[in-house]
Amino acid sequence: MRVLSGIQPTGRFHWGNYFGAIQQYIALQDEDEVYYFIANLHALTTVRDPKELRELTFDAAIDLLALGLDPNRATLYVQSDVPEVSELCWLLMTGAPMGLLERCHAYKDKKARGLRADTGLFAYPVLMAADILAYDADAVPVGEDQVQHIEVCRDLAGSFNHHYGTVFVLPKAVVLENAARVPGTDGEKMSKSYNNTLALFEDPKIQRKQIMRIQTDSRPIEEPKEPAGDVLFDLYSLFADDSEREAMASLYRRGGFGYGEIKKQLADAAEQFFRDARQRRVELAAKPDLVREILGDGATTARKKAGMVLRRAQEACGIR
Ligand code: ADP
Ligand code: TRP
Numbered sequence: 001m002r003v004l005s006g007i008q009p010t011g012r013f014h015w016g017n018y019f020g021a022i023q024q025y026i027a028l029q030d031e032d033e034v035y036y037f038i039a040n041l042h043a044l045t046t047v048r049d050p051k052e053l054r055e056l057t058f059d060a061a062i063d064l065l066a067l068g069l070d071p072n073r074a075t076l077y078v079q080s081d082v083p084e085v086s087e088l089c090w091l092l093m094t095g096a097p098m099g100l101l102e103r104c105h106a107y108k109d110k111k112a113r114g115l116r117a118d119t120g121l122f123a124y125p126v127l128m129a130a131d132i133l134a135y136d137a138d139a140v141p142v143g144e145d146q147v148q149h150i151e152v153c154r155d156l157a158g159s160f161n162h163h164y165g166t167v168f169v170l171p172k173a174v175v176l177e178n179a180a181r182v183p184g185t186d187g188e189k190m191s192k193s194y195n196n197t198l199a200l201f202e203d204p205k206i207q208r209k210q211i212m213r214i215q216t217d218s219r220p221i222e223e224p225k226e227p228a229g230d231v232l233f234d235l236y237s238l239f240a241d242d243s244e245r246e247a248m249a250s251l252y253r254r255g256g257f258g259y260g261e262i263k264k265q266l267a268d269a270a271e272q273f274f275r276d277a278r279q280r281r282v283e284l285a286a287k288p289d290l291v292r293e294i295l296g297d298g299a300t301t302a303r304k305k306a307g308m309v310l311r312r313a314q315e316a317c318g319i320r
Contacts, residue, residue: 003031004137004171006039006079006128009056010046013063014197015270016182016190019238020143024176026068028141034074035135035302036064041079041086041127045120061291063200066281077298079131084306089123089130091313092156095163096126100155105148129153133168134306141174144181164316168309182238185214187231198235200274201281208267216259224255232262239269 005025007013013022025036038060040053047053057078069076079085101107104125110117128149132140133156140150150173157168181189184196191197198210214231227233227249237245248265251257284291314320 002033004035006037008039008043009060011192013200024141029074071294075301077302081299084310125149125152129156136169211267225252227252239273
């Protein structure tokens with residue numbers, strides 16, 4: 001099986017990105033063949049500051065490596081280092097129905113909010129399809145919100161195959177059964193667009209303060225509380241094993257505690273959980289040449305594969 005996924009470098013990664021997506025990527029890296037990339041061309045639809053985009057792209061690579069992505073088991077590369085994907089994108093674009101793309105949520109949501117949308121955002125799912133099809137990927141681990149895009153990819157590949165003969169492999173989305181919808185500090189879905197994130201590699205002291213500021217209800221300390229749906233409980237559960245979660249749930253049901261205590265336990269658990277990754281991140285950040293080399297090797301491997309698929313597609317549609 002060939003596994004592929006990408007993540008946009010549009011901000012520093014947060015707990016939602018990790019538990020909703022990155023953790024799944026890393027868990028799948030022992031499959032036959034694994035491709036992971038940093039989607040800087042997609043990020044260009046939102047990040048328009050070149051220095052920022054360059055830094056975010058490099059930081060994303062360091063973060064993924066620090067979190068356990070192993071370049072010996074997975075091919076890690078930057079999307080724009082494989083120009084074959086952009087060429088394939090055009091081939092797919094010529095057969096992508098407007099109506100299909102108009103229904104895609106990234107574009108639809110922006111339009112519904114009365115914001116200016118450009119062609120890049122509109123065609124976002126087509127580039128994503130090219131990202132996937134260029135490698136004959138079978139399985140694409142993604143967060144829940146990306147499943148629609150994988151469906152679009154399958155539609156585009158299916159109609160290309162129907163018209164020109166079988167060129168593309170139809171991929172499947174892999175969503176972790178219990179992929180958490182991680183709440184942010186305000187209880188809404190954690191997202192950098194809502195300014196409610198807890199970053200993966202935040203300074204622990206700053207993160208502790210952010211956790212201490214999480215809004216809680218003002219019920220008296222003695223009152224028993226229902227754990228399910230409580231932001232602090234849900235966040236704590238990300239880091240806890242079954243028995244720790246159960247112990248915390250009993251504490252809620254018993255009452256007689258202050259939220260300050262829960263917050264402290266949450267901050268401790270998060271700090272502990274990411275401790276090794278944080279240490280590896282410091283080491284990797286001190287070796288930028290090594291990171292560049294890993295990305296260079298990844299791009300070489302990726303281009304080889306994408307070049308073959310692109311030629312197949314070009315031959316099928318008569319431009320080669
Ligand atoms: P953001 O919402 O902060 O802009 P992205 O859209 O870049 O994050 O998300 C990248 C990946 O992380 C996606 O696959 C998405 O499903 C996952 N993800 C982001 N936020 C969360 C969350 N709060 N809970 C679960 N998964 C999330
Ligand atoms: N759109 C994805 C996200 O925001 C990132 C992405 C780009 C991707 N191309 C991809 C994910 C191809 C999987 C496969 O999370």
